[in-house]
Amino acid sequence: MECDRCARPAVVDRPYAGDHLCDPHLAETVRDRFQRTLRRQLPRFRGRTVGVALSGGKDSAVALALTHAYFARRPGVEVVALTVDEGIRGYRPKTIRSAKALTRSLRVRHVIVRAERELSTTTDAAALRLLGTPPCSYCGVWRRQLLNRAARDAGADALVLGFNLDDLAQTVLMNVARGDVARIGRMAPHSRRQDGLVPRVAPLAEVPEREVFLYARGAGLPFDHAECPYAGRASRNVFRETVWRLEEALPGTRQSLLRSREAILDLLDASGDAFGAPQRCEECGEPSTGVRCRACEYRRVLAAPVMGVAVS
Numbered sequence: 001m002e003c004d005r006c007a008r009p010a011v012v013d014r015p016y017a018g019d020h021l022c023d024p025h026l027a028e029t030v031r032d033r034f035q036r037t038l039r040r041q042l043p044r045f046r047g048r049t050v051g052v053a054l055s056g057g058k059d060s061a062v063a064l065a066l067t068h069a070y071f072a073r074r075p076g077v078e079v080v081a082l083t084v085d086e087g088i089r090g091y092r093p094k095t096i097r098s099a100k101a102l103t104r105s106l107r108v109r110h111v112i113v114r115a116e117r118e119l120s121t122t123t124d125a126a127a128l129r130l131l132g133t134p135p136c137s138y139c140g141v142w143r144r145q146l147l148n149r150a151a152r153d154a155g156a157d158a159l160v161l162g163f164n165l166d167d168l169a170q171t172v173l174m175n176v177a178r179g180d181v182a183r184i185g186r187m188a189p190h191s192r193r194q195d196g197l198v199p200r201v202a203p204l205a206e207v208p209e210r211e212v213f214l215y216a217r218g219a220g221l222p223f224d225h226a227e228c229p230y231a232g233r234a235s236r237n238v239f240r241e242t243v244w245r246l247e248e249a250l251p252g253t254r255q256s257l258l259r260s261r262e263a264i265l266d267l268l269d270a271s272g273d274a275f276g277a278p279q280r281c282e283e284c285g286e287p288s289t290g291v292r293c294r295a296c297e298y299r300r301v302l303a304a305p306v307m308g309v310a311v312s
């Protein structure tokens with residue numbers, strides 16, 4: 001199959017766009033969508049520091065490389081890579097090695113925060129104790145909090161996340177399926193400032209996962225393919241498969257799910273208070289939708305003698 005824009009062989013078929021693209025033309029559209037989305041999510045950006053969450057996987061590697069290229073034209077802005085080590089043996093050390101290789105090649109400052117030091121626990125340690133709780137529940141909550149804290153400590157005015165189109169479509173569907181509309185308002189990319197939270201943006205929001213992978217490979221970025229040993233227990237897997245099937249049957253479904261999110265945000269904005277305005281956690285002082293944040297709730301469950309209790 002030939003590229004629809006030149007005579008080179010196509011590397012990707014994009015039913016939602018009705019075309020086939022070669023490597024260089026795919027790379028061009030990925031860069032264009034990234035820049036357009038970042039401009040839209042960070043209009044009139046006057047900050048000095050941009051944090052990029054870097055796990056060492058393909059999505060965050062592309063997010064860092066493209067953020068670095070985007071701000072290279074603005075010498076007053078520093079890009080800082082932020083990595084959380086949740087403490088997952090056999091997995092995280094490998095991805096951190098890839099993350100370090102990338103930050104070294106881009107000459108970007110790299111901050112690594114470790115759950116063991118910051119929270120006095122690790123995902124591995126919690127998984128051994130909370131047998132009835134899927135590890136992603138607490139691991140994700142802890143990682144989000146540590147990332148926010150690291151971004152704040154680095155003086156970041158915005159935090160770039162590597163979420164791609166598939167990730168975001170799955171998250172919208174998950175929150176709708178759970179009846180948690182307020183969480184759709186709080187998910188990244190943020191359309192408004194939330195007290196205590198460094199605004200999170202997702203400039204790969206319009207790029208499907210497969211295209212992010214092809215871009216990372218074509219650009220020769222160091223990234224790790226390893227899959228977290230706990231990923232198989234995540235409820236997200238059901239939504240990942242559902243979104244794939246929907247997209248196969250109805251190309252453009254992922255974009256429609258994101259448009260639904262924007263329509264919901266408009267309604268939430270109009271109603272004024274449906275976001276579940278963040279307060280401060282009475283235990284750690286971090287932003288929270290309840291008296292105590294979910295990160296502290298999980299640490300309490302971990303410290304309690306009864307095991308396997310899920311936090312709602």
Ligand code: SF4
Binds near residue numbers: 123136137228231
């Ligand atoms: S897959 Fe789940 S347990 Fe593994 S790093 Fe991600 S959130 Fe943590």
Ligand SMILES: [Zn+2]
Binds near residue numbers: 008021022023024025
């Ligand atoms: Zn081409």
Ligand SMILES: [Zn+2]
Binds near residue numbers: 285
């Ligand atoms: Zn707390």
